[in-house]
Amino acid sequence: xxxEYLDIDQFKAMTVSENVTAHDLSFLHANVRSxxxxxxxxxxxxxxxxxPFPIIGMSETWHTDATVGAYELHGYASVHRMRKERRGGxxxxxxxxxxxxxxxxxxxxxxxxxxxxxxxxNHAKKPVVVGLIYRxxxxxxxxxIHDLSIALHSMRAEKxxxxxxxxxNTDMMANDDQGASNxxxxxxxxxxxxxxxxxxxxxxxxxxxxxxLDNIFSNE
Numbered sequence: 001x002x003x004e005y006l007d008i009d010q011f012k013a014m015t016v017s018e019n020v021t022a023h024d025l026s027f028l029h030a031n032v033r034s035x036x037x038x039x040x041x042x043x044x045x046x047x048x049x050x051x052p053f054p055i056i057g058m059s060e061t062w063h064t065d066a067t068v069g070a071y072e073l074h075g076y077a078s079v080h081r082m083r084k085e086r087r088g089g090x091x092x093x094x095x096x097x098x099x100x101x102x103x104x105x106x107x108x109x110x111x112x113x114x115x116x117x118x119x120x121x122n123h124a125k126k127p128v129v130v131g132l133i134y135r136x137x138x139x140x141x142x143x144x145i146h147d148l149s150i151a152l153h154s155m156r157a158e159k160x161x162x163x164x165x166x167x168x169n170t171d172m173m174a175n176d177d178q179g180a181s182n183x184x185x186x187x188x189x190x191x192x193x194x195x196x197x198x199x200x201x202x203x204x205x206x207x208x209x210x211x212x213l214d215n216i217f218s219n220e
Contacts, residue, residue, distance in 0.1 A: 029057040081115050149187050
């Protein structure tokens with residue numbers, strides 16, 4: 001299934017035509033590059049969409065102990081993972097207060113330079129595991145794929161539905177990225193996870209480049 005590009009009006013029309021409601025599990029991910037700097041802009045964008053996504057993931061929040069409780073979304077519970085020994089990175093999940101969930105720390109990726117969060121949500125009496133992952137550009141690719149494979153194996157053994165989203169900093173459209181995209185896709189496919197985003201997600205007009213870096217994978 002091909003993903004689509006939608007502007008705000010097209011998105012609103014789609015939710016109406018396909019009868020998508022807040023009771024359906026839907027996901028939004030954004031690389032915010034400092035929640036402190038971009039929180040107001042993100043809230044405005046979220047308000048313009050006029051759709052209460054049940055689950056919102058943010059990567060590169062750049063949270064510290066001083067800021068982690070200062071930027072919350074009304075109507076959502078939140079879970080955060082911050083870096084302790086260096087700046088940047090960080091991931092946050094915002095989960096609708098209508099949903100019951102628990103954090104799955106046992107699935108956290110072990111690599112020091114990968115930020116990740118996993119939660120298990122009870123939805124319509126069916127547990128769904130949601131993972132949020134950010135791998136910085138200088139992160140060890142092989143170690144990342146190795147640790148991710150261990151987590152995927154654990155999730156597959158539980159036979160639960162799972163959604164993974166985030167910024168893996170691997171261009172999924174590239175065939176010459178030192179084999180990184182192929183290795184990551186092979187790992188995902190081997191555990192029955194398939195990409196839901198199939199179009200380029202970042203366009204840099206100054207560099208004349210376009211890449212698919214933001215990812216959502218599902219095993220459904």
